[in-house]
Every structure is written in structure tokens, then in C-alpha cells.
Amino acid sequence: MPDSDRIxxxxxxxxxxxxxxxxxxxxxxxxxxxxxxxxxxxxxEIGIDDRLVIQAEEEIFEMNNGCICCTVxxxxxxxxGNLMRRRDRFDHILVxxxxxxxxxxxxxxxxxxSDMRANFRLDGVVTLxxxxxxxxxxxxxxxxxxxxAFADVILLNKTDLVETAELDRLEARIHGINAMARxxxxxxxxxxxxxxxxxxxxxxxxxxxxxxxFLEPEYPFEWAGAFTCAAGPHRLRCTGDGSxxxxxxxxxxxxxxxxxxxxxxxxxxxxxxxAPRLRPGNTIVPGVAWHRVPxxxxxxxxxxxxDLAAGTYAILCExxxxxxxxxxxxxxxxxxxxxxxxxxxxxxxxEVTSVGIEESAPIDLAKLNAWLxxxxxxxGVDLFRTxxxxxxxxxxxxxxxxxxHMLFDAQPDRPWTGPRLSQLVFIxxxxxxxxxxxxxxxCRA
Amino acid sequence: xxxxxVAGPRWQVAVADHVRSLAWSSDGARLLVVPATGAIAIHHxxxxxxxxxxxGHRDGSCSGAWSPTxxxxxxxxxxxxxxxxxxxxxxxxxxxxxRGWSEHVAWSPxxxxxxxxxxxxxxxxxxxxxxxxxxxxxxVTVAAMxxxxxxWLATAAYGGVWLWRPETxxxxxxxxxxxxxxxxxxxxxxxxxxxxxxxxxxxxxxxxHRDWDLHGFPDKVRALAWEPKRPILxxxxxxxxxxxxxxxxxxxGQPPVVLAQHEAPVMALAVSGTPQLFATGDxxxxxxxxxxxxxxxxxxxxxxxxxxAWNVHHGSLAVGTADGTVAVFA
Numbered sequence: 001m002p003d004s005d006r007i008x009x010x011x012x013x014x015x016x017x018x019x020x021x022x023x024x025x026x027x028x029x030x031x032x033x034x035x036x037x038x039x040x041x042x043x044x045e046i047g048i049d050d051r052l053v054i055q056a057e058e059e060i061f062e063m064n065n066g067c068i069c070c071t072v073x074x075x076x077x078x079x080x081g082n083l084m085r086r087r088d089r090f091d092h093i094l095v096x097x098x099x100x101x102x103x104x105x106x107x108x109x110x111x112x113x114s115d116m117r118a119n120f121r122l123d124g125v126v127t128l129x130x131x132x133x134x135x136x137x138x139x140x141x142x143x144x145x146x147x148x149a150f151a152d153v154i155l156l157n158k159t160d161l162v163e164t165a166e167l168d169r170l171e172a173r174i175h176g177i178n179a180m181a182r183x184x185x186x187x188x189x190x191x192x193x194x195x196x197x198x199x200x201x202x203x204x205x206x207x208x209x210x211x212x213x214f215l216e217p218e219y220p221f222e223w224a225g226a227f228t229c230a231a232g233p234h235r236l237r238c239t240g241d242g243s244x245x246x247x248x249x250x251x252x253x254x255x256x257x258x259x260x261x262x263x264x265x266x267x268x269x270x271x272x273x274x275a276p277r278l279r280p281g282n283t284i285v286p287g288v289a290w291h292r293v294p295x296x297x298x299x300x301x302x303x304x305x306x307d308l309a310a311g312t313y314a315i316l317c318e319x320x321x322x323x324x325x326x327x328x329x330x331x332x333x334x335x336x337x338x339x340x341x342x343x344x345x346x347x348x349x350x351e352v353t354s355v356g357i358e359e360s361a362p363i364d365l366a367k368l369n370a371w372l373x374x375x376x377x378x379x380g381v382d383l384f385r386t387x388x389x390x391x392x393x394x395x396x397x398x399x400x401x402x403x404x405h406m407l408f409d410a411q412p413d414r415p416w417t418g419p420r421l422s423q424l425v426f427i428x429x430x431x432x433x434x435x436x437x438x439x440x441x442x443c444r445a
Numbered sequence: 446x447x448x449x450x451v452a453g454p455r456w457q458v459a460v461a462d463h464v465r466s467l468a469w470s471s472d473g474a475r476l477l478v479v480p481a482t483g484a485i486a487i488h489h490x491x492x493x494x495x496x497x498x499x500x501g502h503r504d505g506s507c508s509g510a511w512s513p514t515x516x517x518x519x520x521x522x523x524x525x526x527x528x529x530x531x532x533x534x535x536x537x538x539x540x541x542x543x544r545g546w547s548e549h550v551a552w553s554p555x556x557x558x559x560x561x562x563x564x565x566x567x568x569x570x571x572x573x574x575x576x577x578x579x580x581x582x583x584x585v586t587v588a589a590m591x592x593x594x595x596x597w598l599a600t601a602a603y604g605g606v607w608l609w610r611p612e613t614x615x616x617x618x619x620x621x622x623x624x625x626x627x628x629x630x631x632x633x634x635x636x637x638x639x640x641x642x643x644x645x646x647x648x649x650x651x652x653x654h655r656d657w658d659l660h661g662f663p664d665k666v667r668a669l670a671w672e673p674k675r676p677i678l679x680x681x682x683x684x685x686x687x688x689x690x691x692x693x694x695x696x697x698g699q700p701p702v703v704l705a706q707h708e709a710p711v712m713a714l715a716v717s718g719t720p721q722l723f724a725t726g727d728x729x730x731x732x733x734x735x736x737x738x739x740x741x742x743x744x745x746x747x748x749x750x751x752x753x754a755w756n757v758h759h760g761s762l763a764v765g766t767a768d769g770t771v772a773v774f775a
Contacts, residue, residue, distance in 0.1 A: 059585040059586060061624040063624075063642065063643045064622060064623055064641075064643050064645070074624055074642070075586065077642070078548075078588070082481075082507070082523070082548075085505075085751070085767070086462075086463070086481050086482055086505055113642070113665070114664050114710070
């Protein structure tokens with residue numbers, strides 16, 4: 001069956017109270033002209049008397065196929081098997097999971113069962129997050145992290161209850177776990193339905209448009225702020241609390257606050273480990289370079305000189321400003337940032353991360369199969385999701401694939417237009433970037 | 446393709462839509478057609494004309510079966526209901542089985558009881574619709590159900606199969622780590638076979654609890670059946686059929702006979718009353734009659750074969766398709 005004839009399936013995950021029911025209600029009442037069947041698992045939550053809402057209990061089946069993490073949702077195979085036979089075909093299937101569900105079994109269902117595979121395609125995993133409570137969930141429940149790791153789209157919901165700076169930090173933390181997901185900020189789960197229903201799970205290029213740095217390693221710093229300064233001497237002040245001996249800081253001139261992320265990209269390229277250690281009273285000259293500002297003795301104020309021309313400056317800091325007492329002073333007056341961005345901390349969520357790989361040389365299909373096969377067999381338990389668009393030597397079509405744990409589905413897609421660039425993303429636990437990059441590079445034809 | 450094409454069907458009609466079940470009446474004169482949505486109908490076996498119709502179950506019908514002994518038939522559907530229909534009169538009985546879908550229906554061999562699977566229960570009713578016994582609850586939804594000639598009701602759900610005698614309350618269980626999707630009793634009730642979600646088949650010998658795991662199928666076994674006289678099991682897994690003999694001392698070590706003719710996965714199977722005579726239908730619409738291991742292609746339909754039933758009285762074969770065609774071959 002051609003891919004376009006397979007009915008798209010969207011999986012909706014998120015903790016209880018994140019707003020799944022609200023989103024479902026938008027989808028069921030929205031004027032989108034599609035026939036959507038909803039399979040939902042939390043009884044009695046939906047207030048709509050709609051025949052297309054099917055309530056089911058999650059029945060998770062382990063498969064005896066030698067794949068230790070291979071589980072499927074037996075209830076879905078049964079229910080969708082019945083829907084498939086109805087004359088009134090649906091345009092779209094939406095599967096809501098229970099709050100604490102591991103998204104793997106539902107995703108794997110569409111890879112494992114031959115009928116499901118023939119008739120349906122997993123369009124996307126959409127995860128709703130309660131911006132107010134997610135940090136608590138991430139730290140207390142592994143399921144929250146898994147739901148983020150599995151997502152193609154994340155709705156950071158209830159943003160009206162949280163400050164913008166806090167949302168920036170949350171988004172940075174989410175990207176630290178899953179660099180591939182598109183994050184939308186919402187209140188009352190209000191979102192253009194195309195953003196959740198037409199995800200097109202394979203379309204990495206769209207993910208790249210959203211976050212051009214997503215193939216980069218994680219940022220070695222947590223915060224960047226933009227400051228508008230008058231000409232003259234300034235002081236950069238830090239105060240240690242005893243937890244760190246020093247903090248890495250960079251000061252870059254930028255043309256406007258909008259270039260804060262650009263400054264961050266430049267700073268990533270500079271070697272943080274080679275940063276010279278300054279002493280109190282030293283002067284920092286703005287530029288693409290890191291400096292180590294001492295934080296000892298604890299509790300003592302450390303001032304560094306900054307001789308600035310009038311303009312906008314980006315200050316990048318290894319830790320969050322409140323952790324090291326970072327302030328900028330013009331004379332005795334404090335200068336507040338006009339914009340700030342948080343980045344994933346290098347020590348947060350180290351166990352669940354993303355690794356992106358790009359390669360322009362053509363790839364040998366047999367080598368790729370052997371490498372991926374062995375990798376998924378040996379490391380599949382730790383790999384939540386794998387996605388790729390591959391430039392196969394001698395084939396003018398793109399090879400697209402996606403995998404969940406040890407299972408994957410690969411097929412030739414449309415012909416290449418534009419540069420033939422292979423892109424590959426792994427999201428999982430304890431990933432070794434170098435090992436993955438070297439493994440993939442070894443598949444070059 | 447080595448098959449021999451034969452003459453076309455005796456009759457062919459278009460029905461409401463996807464054919465879920467086909468069943469011949471006990472005298473072999475009438476055919477019950479249960480489509481996924483739309484009217485449930487009885488057709489004349491001789492010419493296909495419609496004898497009677499009933500409204501289908503709201504949201505969709507799941508299965509239908511004719512009583513082995515008389516004029517009654519039973520249907521079950523996604524409205525949670527079952528109907529016992531009196532085809533000779535008008536004393537129909539509606540049964541509110543449960544809140545979820547009623548997916549399977551099975552008659553006891555004496556025709557006095559009907560079992561309906563709904564969620565985790567197999568509920569057993571008398572002909573007046575009185576609940577006689579609940580078999581279960583199972584750990585998850587009942588996936589398949591079949592009644593043996595010796596009076597055991599077998600149910601299958603993730604984790605194994607269960608045997609029940611609803612009238613005495615006697616019960617047995619056979620644990621197996623797997624997810625069954627279909628069940629079939631051998632004609633003498635000595636062996637029970639379950640098709641598994643993970644492309645395997647598990648067989649139990651009831652007398653001594655001996656069991657066999659049959660695997661190596663390239664796809665899941667969507668239909669399975671035993672030959673009418675001896676315990677010989679036919680298992681289409683993917684396009685090819687494997688035939689296993691359980692009438693010797695031990696099928697282990699004996700490879701199955703493999704029958705190849707189909708090029709698409711086999712979706713339906715019907716056994717006749719004659720040994721080594723059965724029929725299969727595949728996803729590409731091809732119907733094959735097998736006689737002594739040789740294939741004859743009966744027809745190729747435009748859509749997938751979805752149901753088949755052999756008329757043991759008249760030797761004719763009914764075939765239903767996913768796009769709502771029913772045909773009968775002589």
C-alpha cells in the first residue's frame with residue numbers, strides 16, 4: 001500500500017493534568033473537516049458524546065521474538081483492526097495514553113504488527129507538558145523524561161502560570177533531553193491543529209529549520225543575557241557560594257539583542273577549557289573568548305573591569321546568574337539584561353540526551369544495515385528513538401527511517417532535491433556521541 | 446503459478462460492506478452474511494437471493510454464527526449487544542452483554558448455549574437470553590473463543606488459554622507466555638491450537654497437557670483449522686501454508702508439509718467435511734481450493750478475502766471480501 005494510503009496516527013502523551021483532555025476537546029470540536037477516531041484511555045474524562053471516541057484499557061503485550069524490550073498495545077491491534085474494516089474510513093487516528101504511560105509500546109505497535117504496519121503510519125508523538133509542574137515530574141518520575149524523549153512535538157502548556165525566563169529554562173532543559181522535538185508554548189492547549197496532526201514523523205528538515213543548532217553538542221554554558229551599555233568603564237561582579245572555584249564567562253559585542261543566540265553559537269566554537277583564570281581587578285576585553293572568574297573565597301564580591309564602547313553586549317555564563325551572583329555595573333548602577341536565554345546545563349539530564357549526525361559523503365546501504373542492526377540489537381534498550389534521512393550511494397531517492405528501541409522501519413522516499421546530506425538523530429540514555437559519529441562515518445561508501 | 450483455473454462462482458452478490466463472517470445454516474440451505482456495517486442478511490444458498498435482513502449492530506457488527514442444530518443464529522457487535530435471532534419466526538432475543546464491544550460468538554455443540562465474548566468475560570447464555578455463567582474475568586480482553594465437540598468452551602487471552610464447562614463450573618487453564626489471536630479445536634476435541642500475535646502457533650493435547658510451540662512463520666497466522674477426521678493442523682502464516690500432523694507419536698522433528706500457491710498473505714481458511722480438501726483466500730483477492738495437496742485457483746477478487754465458509758452438506762464454498770462481495774462456488 002502506498003504510504004499516502006496509510007492512515008496517520010498521532011499519539012498523545014502527557015501527565016494527568018497537563019491538558020490532554022483540553023486538547024482532545026479542541027480537536028474533536030474544531031472545524032478541520034477531518035474524520036478523526038479517538039482512542040482514549042482515561043475513563044470518563046471526555047465530555048463529548050461522540051461516536052468516534054472509543055474507550056479502551058491499555059493492554060501491553062510482550063512479544064517472544066527475541067527482542068527483550070519489544071512490547072505492543074494489544075488493545076490497539078484489536079480496536080484498529082476493527083476500525084479498518086468499517087466502510088466509513090477515518091482520516092486520522094488519535095491515541096491518548098494514560099498519564100504515566102511509557103510511549104514505547106504504542107509506538108512499537110505500528111512497527112511490529114504486519115496489519116498495523118500495512119494500514120497505519122505513526123505520524124507523530126505529541127507530548128503535553130504542564131509548565132508549572134514539569135520540573136517536579138522530571139525529577140520524580142522517569143515516565144516524564146521518557147515522554148519528552150519520545151516526542152516529535154511538545155506543547156509546553158499552561159504558560160500563563162509561569163514567567164518567561166522560567167519557560168526559557170524549561171525549553172532549554174527539554175531540548176537537552178530531546179533536541180529534535182518542536183516545542184510550542186500554549187495556554188489551555190490552544191494550538192493550530194496542523195502543528196499536532198500533520199507532524200510527518202520523518203521530516204527532519206522541518207526540525208532543522210526550527211533549531212539550526214540541534215546537531216551541535218550540548219552547550220557548555222547555561223545562560224546568555226543581552227545588555228545595552230553606554231560608553232565607559234563597567235564592572236562585572238560575581239559572588240561565589242562555595243560550590244565552585246570559578247565560573248567561565250564570555251563577553252561578546254553584538255549588533256542587537258536579537259543576536260543573542262548567534263553569540264551563543266560563536267561562543268560554542270571557542271574552547272572553554274583553554275580559558276585563562278583571571279584575578280580580581282583584571283580587565284575583560286570583549287571578544288569570542290572565555291575567561292575563568294574566581295569565586296573564592298566564598299561570599300566575597302569579585303569585580304572585574306570592562307571598558308566598553310556604547311552598544312549591545314552578550315554576556316555568557318557557565319552557570320545561571322543567580323547561582324554565581326553575576327551582575328553588571330555601570331558606576332554604582334546595576335544594568336539589567338534586555339533579553340536572556342537559558343541553555344541546557346551540561347550536568348542536567350546527562351542520562352537522556354540527543355545526538356545528531358550530518359554527513360555529506362554517500363552511505364553504503366549494506367554497511368549501514370550491518371551497523372544499525374548491531375547497534376539496535378546491542379543498545380536498543382537505551383535508544384528511545386532513532387530517525388534519519390540517508391544519502392545512499394547509487395540511489396537518487398532519500399532513504400528515510402525511524403526506529404523505536406530495537407525496531408525500525410526504513411523505506412525509500414522521494415528523490416533528493418537540493419544537497420544530498422544524510423542526517424541522523426538518536427535520542428536515548430547514556431549515548432556516546434563519538435562512538436555513534438564514528439560508527440556512522442564508517443558506513444561511507 | 447501452477448494452479449488450474451476452474452469455472453466461476455455459482456452466484457455472486459454485493460453486500461453492505463466488508464464481510465466479517467459467513468456461516469451456513471445447519472441444513473446447508475442458507476448462508477448468513479455479517480458485514481462490518483450495514484444490514485445482516487440471510488441468502489439462499491442456491492441462488493444468492495435475500496431471504497431476510499436485520500439491521501446491523503450500531504457502530505459495527507463483529508461476528509455471527511448459526512446454531513449447529515436449528516433455526517437460531519447469534520450475532521455480536523460494537524454496541525455491546527448480542528442477538529439470538531429465530532430465523533423461522535419472530536421471537537428474537539436481545540442481550541445487553543456489557544459496556545464494551547461484544548466481539549465473538551460461539552455456540553455449544555448441542556445448540557443449547559451461546560457464549561459471547563465481551564471485554565474480559567466470556568458470558569454464556571441460554572436460548573432465552575438468561576445468563577447461565579460468566580467465564581472469567583481474564584487478565585485482559587478475550588481475544589478468541591471456540592467450543593469443542595466434547596463440550597469444553599475454550600477462551601484465549603494474553604497469557605494462555607482457559608477451558609470452561611459453564612454448566613458444571615469446571616475450569617482448567619493452560620498458561621503460555623504469549624498473545625493468542627485465534628483458536629481452533631481438532632474435530633475430536635483432543636487438541637487445541639492457538640495462533641499467536643508473534644507469528645507462532647501453540648498446540649495443547651488436552652488429555653495430558655502436552656504442548657508444542659510451532660514457529661518460523663514469516664507473518665502472523667490469521668486463520669487456522671484442523672482437518673475434519675484426523676488431528677492435522679493447517680496454518681497459513683504469510684503466503685505459504687504449513688500442514689502439521691498430530692496423529693503420530695510426536696510432530697516434533699517432523700517438518701510440516703508446506704503448500705505454496707498464494708503470493709499474498711492468507712487471510713481466511715475454510716475446511717470441508719472431506720480430508721485433504723480445504724480452501725484459502727489471500728490479501729490480493731485470490732481464492733485457492735486445495736485437494737490432496739494440489740492447488741486450484743478458483744477466482745481472484747478485486748479486494749482482500751475476509752471470510753470463508755464451507756458448506757459440508759452441499760460441498761459448496763462461500764467467500765466474502767473486504768469490499769463487500771459474497772460469492773458461492775459449487
